[in-house]
Structures are given as structure tokens and as C-alpha cells.
Amino acid sequence: MSDAPALKEWFNAARYRWFADELASLTPRFDRKKFLAHTLPGLDERSLLQRIRRTSEAMSATLPADYPKALAVLKKLAPRFDHNFVTLVLPDFVGLYGHDDFDASMDALAFFTRFGSAEFAIREFLKRDLPRTLAVMERWSLDKNEHLRRLASEGCRPRLPWSFRLPALIADPSPVAPILENLRADDSLYVRKSVANHLNDITKDHPDWTLATLRRWTTKNPHTAWIARRALRTLIKAGHPEALALFGVKPGAFVRVENLTLSAPAITLGDRLSFSYDVTSTSSRSQRIVADYAVHYVKKSGDLSRKVFKLSEFDLPARSRVSLKKSQRFQNFTTRTHYAGEHRIELLLNGQSVASTSFMLHVTSPKSRLLT
Template identity: 50%
Template sequence: MTDQTPAPLLKDILGPQALITIADAGTAASPRFDRQAFLAAATDGLDALSIMERVRHIAGALQPALPADYRAALAIVRAMAPKLTHGFQAVAITEFVARYGLGDFTASMAALADLTRFGTAEFAIRPFLAQDAGRTLAVMEAWSRDQDAHVRRLASEGCRPRLPWAARVPALKADPARGAPILETLKADPSLYVRKSVANHLNDIAKDRPDWVLDRLGTWPADEPQTAWIIRHALRTLIKAGDPRALALIGVRHGAAVDLQRFTVAPQTVRLGDTITLTADLRSISPGDQRLVVDYRIHYARAGGKTAAKVFKLKTFDLAAGVDANLSIRQTIRDFSTRRHHLGRHDVELIINGETMARTAFDVAPAS
């Protein structure tokens, strides 16, 4: 029998038990923390809220439980952080700084650098950037040289132009490259945690200013392993789009010298929950070795006969002269919160080094 138990909701990370944990942390941190006031305010209306709404709701509930003096309250909040048991609990208390600390810049910056070690302060820094981008970016640039990887990551992640779940910052929207000094400092960071943020930050900028990103990364040392990792991941959107300059920066020639012998999808008719298999057989006709970046693009059927395309990675590899390659990948056709399937024809393209080499299709049929 199939397990029909629904998956837990993300918002439940900040459910009733999390509120008790935060209350316990406050009680342990200071006798001035009003546990009853916090739980009453935090519990009220919680069920109807999403995960980020709960973050803001909990921050508001902390206010009546803490001293009226901001710095006194901040000392308690900082003492609470080590006693929390989940990163999102720490995100909720960093939001207290974002909501009530804009008038005390120095103390709030020090608190966010401390609190980010227990969850992340990437959301809490955004109101400070919106209020005074220049002053806040100067502090974040100093953070980019901190010994703690969590603080260095905050320097990059906090000023990402398109940070998910976060409010847009007008100054970064107008000029998404304002964090460039931070990225330069972190371009060979030893921490993968930090490098992922730098790559994501650059990928954000590439969606608005691709030439700026390509020009900048063209000056970075591609022979440095940490920097080369960032370059590859920062260019992923441009590579999926087949941008010749992006491909060149990762050592790939636009277009490929291959003879494509087969590209198929099976089965050609599926229902939600079924899995398709894409298969491609090709042979190198290049006189020398070549690096191949192989992707596939599915044109999802939409209402009214429209389509929406999405590119997926298949494989990146080196192919020797005259050698065959047999590629295969499976993908389950199921709905997500960000993608819902419609009945009908779904065209599929095979893309090699930025060029469409072949097409096939499958149909999504009604459930039987």
C-alpha cells in the first residue's frame, strides 16, 4: 500500500514547539524575558501564516516580552541564539533586529554579525540596505574579510539583488553590481558555503546585467580552483541560454562537432506520476578532444495553447575524437508548487554547447 501521509509543511518548522523553544531560550537568557507575554502574542494567529510571515510574526511577539530599551532587549536576544535548535528560529530573532533596530545602526550591525552564525541574517540586513545602502555595504565589505565563514557569507548573501523570499532593495535594483567589492574579496574563498553565495549573487546580476558579469569574470583567475568553481556556477543561467561568452569562460566552444544518431523520449504518452527517459546517442566528428555541455529544454504546455520552457542539465563531459557517447536521463512528470502540468504536447530540445541539435516530444494524458 502506498503511504498517503502528506509531506510536512515548511511553515511548521516555526510551529508551536518552536515557540516553546524560543520561549525557553528567552527564559534562560534573562529573568527580564516575559515568557507568558511572548507565547500569548506568538501563538495568536500563527496557524494562518506562511513561513516568512511567521518569522515576522515571532519578531513582533518578542517585543512585548523584552525590555523597552533596545540595547537591553538586544543583549537578551543575542544571549538566546545559542540556545535555539533550528536555523529558522534564529532567523526569527534576527528579524527583531530588522524591525526594531534601524535607529541604532552600530549595535544592530554587531548583533547581525553575531546572530548569523546560528541561522542567517540575510533577510534582516535588507531593511538596513534599504535605509542606507552605502553605509550598510561598507560594513558588509568589512564582513567579507571576517574569519567566520557565516559572516563572510552574510556579506554576499545579504546584498544579493534577487535574494529569494526577501524584499527587493531599491539601490540594488537600480545597480545590482553595488556589491562588487564584496564579490572581489570572496572570489577565491576557501568555504564552499561562501562560494555558493558568491555564485548565486553573480547569477542574480547576470539576469539583469549579463555583460557586466561576463566582463568581470573574464578578469578572474580561472586557474584558481575555488574561483573556477564560482565562475562555472555563476554562469549557469547564461550557459543554459547558450551564451557564447559564458561557454568560452568555462572552456567550451559554442556549437559542437558531433554526429547525433538518436534522440528519443519514452514513453511518448505519460500521466502525472510517470517517468520519462531521454536518450541521446552521438559521435564526435572533431579532430581533437572537445568539452560538451549537454542540456535539454522542455516546453511545458500551458492553458490557451501557450508554452513555458525550462532548461535542465543533462551532462558536461570531455569527448575524444571519433568516440561515441550514449547519454540517458530520467525525469518524473509531477506537479510542484512552482510548476503544474497541463494536458497536451510537450516539445523537448536537445542542446549541445548552446545549439539545439534535435527535437522530440511527449504528451501528458488525463489520468485513467
């Protein structure tokens, strides 16, 4: 099976020629050759983020020097994109060159986020003037457009992936509270995912603050309840008593775990491993059970790295028995490289480790696979 094209290939030579043609049609004196001279040489060696940044630099070198006039051109360009991922370059231009015109930059980011995402660019302004930028984002959190409401939450996440951290908000999350309050029961799943991920970020530094916030919100609203459960996923996987209690789950479980079985004692990279086990209640009362599992991956150093995954959540009647099973494929991703060796599967019930077993993972090179 062939690999999917790398994300950076969205910014390839054909794309840059498209950029040049479109910008030339919007700007009478646009220097097409100069734009391509900025973007094409050395293209293969550049990462995705380097390609985005080089595009912004090329636009700065060829668009009108007057910032508002350059923004006017880019606003006309935005609807012409055939893929929202490529529009990342538009807010990147704002984040790079718009610091001296705050109001025009905020207006531009609000416009561009409707076509893609501006969460990385807004952080450049948060870093320079947190109160002023958060005041704008709080207004965005009340906007009728879901993309703008989502930006209000996503842009000020303290630990946004692919971006730099915001130390001031890691130290004290309270400045973002009004934004999260406004979005706590949002109709848009797109927005709710961001709010939940934002709160999950905060649990890593201020779990008590997050729990206090969610206790204050009524979870009778199904949208708020969804946010709360997703927001506390890290704490629930860790067996945090107060996080579990928020959903009527008691730490630990009165159960007996038996018959933990793997589909194979050893697998090869790319294969799927299945496991199953039985859970028998030893209690005279019904129990709410949160079943997770952890995979202990072998690292390059030979040490193990533990990652917890969700499995199931259910009510276990008194003295009853339930069988659980799961299947997982072991393959390389951009975020994970597998190494050969003895891995472990660990079972967790209500945050407590209840059983584990091991299996071998063999990693073969593409060449050796062709020979088998």
C-alpha cells in the same frame, strides 16, 4: 508517501511555548501569557513569513523596551535553538526594530548569522543606507567566520529569492565588487555557492560586467574556477558565446544527433521519464561539448514554459560517437505545479537546439488514484 511538514510548522504552538519558557528563564519579568496571546490566536491561517514576523512583534511587546537590552536577551537565546531555520526570527527582529541603532544592529546580525542566516534582515539596512551597510559587509567579507563571509555576499544579492530586490544594485553592481573580489577564491564551499549565485543574479542584468569580472580573475585557482562555472550557468544554458568561450567551448557543435528515444510516449504525474540519444562528431578535430536539455512544461493557461537543465560536459574526439541518457521524475513541488498535456523535451549542444520530441503527461487526482 506522506508529504514533508510545511516549513511554517517549525513555528507551531509547541515552538511558541518553548519560546515563552526560554525567554521567561532569561528575563525575570517576562510576560509569558502576553507572548502566547500575540502568537497563538490565528496561527493556522498564517504563512511562514507571517509567523516569523508575528514572533518578532511578540518579542517586541514582551522584551525590554530598551533595544540593546532586548538584543542582549536574544543573544543568550540564540545558542538554545535546536534548529537553525527557527533562528530566522532573531535577525528579523533586528531588521524590524533596529534602524535607529545601526552599530548595535550590525553587531547583532554578525552574531546571529552564526546560528542561522541574516541575509533577509541585512537588506532592510541596505535599502535605507546602501553605502554605510556595504562598508560593514566588506569588512565581513574578510572575517575568519564562514557564516559572516557568506552573509557579506548573500545579503546584497540584487535578486535574492524570498526577498525584495535591491534596485540600486540591479542598476549598477559595481558597489559590491570589493566584496566579491575578497571572496573569489574562498576556501568555504558555503561561501563560494553564494558568490556564484550572486554573480549569476548579476548576469540577468549585466552579463558583460560579470564576464569582465571573471576574465580578470585567474581561474587557475580551482575555487575561482568553480565559482566562474556556476556563476555563468544561466548564460551557458542560453548559449552565450563569450560565456562558453571562457571555458574553451565554441558556440554550436559539428555533430549529428540521432536515435532520440523516450522510455514512454506518455506518463502519469509522479512517474519517471527517461530519454537517450547519440551524438556523432562530424569534425576532424576534438570538440568540447556542453550538453543540456530543456523541458517545455504545460502551464495552467495551456501555453508552454521552458526550463533548461544541465546534462553533461565532455570532450568529443574527432569522428567519434557518444550515447547520452537522462531520467527525470515529474512530480509537484512548492515551486512547480504540473498540468496535463503535451510536453516537449529539447536537446541542446553548446547552447544550440539540435533535436526535440514530445510526450503526454497525465495528471490524476488523489481520489482517482485510489480507485485504480
